[in-house]
Structures are given as structure tokens and as C-alpha cells.
Amino acid sequence: QLQLQESGPGLVKPSETLSLTCTVSGGSISSSSYYWGWIRQPPGKGLEWIGSIYYSGSTYYNPSLKSRVTISVDTSKNQFSLKLSSVTAADTAVYYCASYQLLYSGFDYWGQGTLVTVSS
Amino acid sequence: EIVLTQSPGTLSLSPGERATLSCRASQSVSSSYLAWYQQKPGQAPRLLIYGASSRATGIPDRFSGSGSGTDFTLTISRLEPEDFAVYYCQQYQGFGPGTKVDIK
Numbered sequence: 001q002l003q004l005q006e007s008g009p010g011l012v013k014p015s016e017t018l019s020l021t022c023t024v025s026g027g028s029i030s031s032s033s034y035y036w037g038w039i040r041q042p043p044g045k046g047l048e049w050i051g052s053i054y055y056s057g058s059t060y061y062n063p064s065l066k067s068r069v070t071i072s073v074d075t076s077k078n079q080f081s082l083k084l085s086s087v088t089a090a091d092t093a094v095y096y097c098a099s100y101q102l103l104y105s106g107f108d109y110w111g112q113g114t115l116v117t118v119s120s
Numbered sequence: 121e122i123v124l125t126q127s128p129g130t131l132s133l134s135p136g137e138r139a140t141l142s143c144r145a146s147q148s149v150s151s152s153y154l155a156w157y158q159q160k161p162g163q164a165p166r167l168l169i170y171g172a173s174s175r176a177t178g179i180p181d182r183f184s185g186s187g188s189g190t191d192f193t194l195t196i197s198r199l200e201p202e203d204f205a206v207y208y209c210q211q212y213q214g215f216g217p218g219t220k221v222d223i224k
Contacts, residue, residue: 037213047157047165047208047215060213063121096164105171106155106210110164 002026004097004111012091012118018084022097022111029078030055035100036080037107038071040093048093052100053080087118122146124209124216132224139196141219143209148189155210156185156194158203159218165208169194196221 008020022036029036037052051061053071061069070083084091094115098107123146133139143154151172157165167176169185172192182197196203204223209216 039215046218047159047210049210049213049215052213062213098164101170104155104167104174104176105153105212106167106176107157107165108167108176110166113164 002099002109004109006097006111006114012087013120014088014118015086018087018116020082020095022080024078030075033102037098037100038082039096039098042093089118092118122149122211124211126209126216126219130220132222133199134224135199135201137199139199139221141194141207143192143216145190149211151188153212154192157208158205160205
């Protein structure tokens with residue numbers, strides 16, 4: 001079964017760019033069965049989909065974040081990455097990476113999540 | 121953009137009781153793209169139901185999903201202690217705000 005693991009800085013300064021990587025194991029990121037997604041959850045709040053990418057590089061972003069988000073994939077490393085620019089305190093959240101199974105139309109495997117705090 | 125709303129915000133029930141959670145979409149959605157998740161404190165969400173009514177692998181049969189169009193329901197037939205959690209519906213790439221099921 002798939003395993004996903006987020007990595008990246010836990011503290012980012014306001015106005016800077018948040019960068020996270022998700023490493024996929026137990027399967028290939030080049031599988032045609034999956035999209036690969038980023039979801040975040042501010043402390044005490046609900047889930048917000050940030051965006052998703054297919055192994056071919058096709059991307060889909062939340063319209064509310066689209067101007068600040070870039071998601072990319074590195075098939076050679078079995079990884080995909082998130083960049084969120086011009087961050088503010090409102091971007092403080094637990095960031096999850098997850099696999100979106102096309103057969104189920106649901107996120108079936110999730111990373112453990114990583115807390116990113118935006119603060120000077 | 122389709123917006124999902126969930127009700128109630130909080131459901132207070134006792135173990136053994138039946139829980140009925142609602143998810144309503146702002147416009148009609150394909151049942152194929154409606155999923156439900158459970159999240160416990162400090163944990164990542166877990167996929168419970170996909171395609172509005174199909175249980176994901178390993179999910180007990182006390183969990184069931186139904187609905188079509190704009191109205192969907194997650195039912196937990198008899199609450200077990202481990203079922204007290206927050207539940208989210210999801211349509212394609214957007215999530216509802218969640219329903220918290222807590223112990224009465």
C-alpha cells in the first residue's frame with residue numbers, strides 16, 4: 001500500500017514562500033490511477049483542498065489560492081511538491097499530502113501531516 | 121464552484137445510538153464524486169465512503185452512505201466509542217465544513 005511523507009520547514013516568515021515535498025513509497029507516482037494532492041487544515045478548523053497534480057504534470061488548483069500556488073512532480077524521485085508564495089499568518093496550518101484514487105474519486109492514502117507556522 | 125454544507129455542526133449522541141449526518145451541495149453533483157472521511161484529533165483523515173455509498177477497504181458495515189443530486193447522508197447505525205470524531209464530505213476537490221460527533 002502507498003505511504004506518503006511530507007517534509008519541509010516548520011516555520012516560514014511572512015511574505016516568504018512555503019515549500020513542502022511529499023515522498024511517495026509503496027507505489028509509483030507515475031501510476032495512471034492517481035492524482036496527487038495537497039490539503040491543509042488550520043488549527044481547530046476544517047480541511048481545505050489546495051491543489052492536485054497528475055504524473056504528466058497537469059495541475060488543478062483551488063481558485064482561492066491559485067495565484068499563489070505551484071505544485072510540481074518529480075517522477076525520478078517519486079515526489080511531488082508544493083510552493084505557496086507570499087504567505088501570511090492565515091496560511092498557518094497542518095499541510096497534508098494525499099493520493100486521489102481515480103477509481104474511488106477520493107483521497108485514499110494520506111501523509112501524517114506537517115505543521116507549518118507563518119511567523120517572524 | 122460547488123459549495124458543500126454539512127449539518128448539524130455538532131451531533132451529541134451516546135454509544136449504541138444511530139447517527140445521521142447530512143451533506144448538501146449548492147448544485148447537483150455526480151454521486152460518483154461524493155466521498156466521506158472520518159478524522160480523529162491529531163490524525164489524518166480516513167476515507168470511509170466513496171461514490172456516495174461504497175465503503176472503502178476495511179470500513180465496518182455500520183457505516184453507510186446514501187443520496188444523490190444535492191443531498192447526501194452518512195449513517196452510523198450503532199455508534200462505537202471509536203466513532204466519536206469529525207466527519208467531512210468531499211466532492212471532487214472540495215470539502216464540507218465537517219460535523220463533529222461527540223459523546224452525550
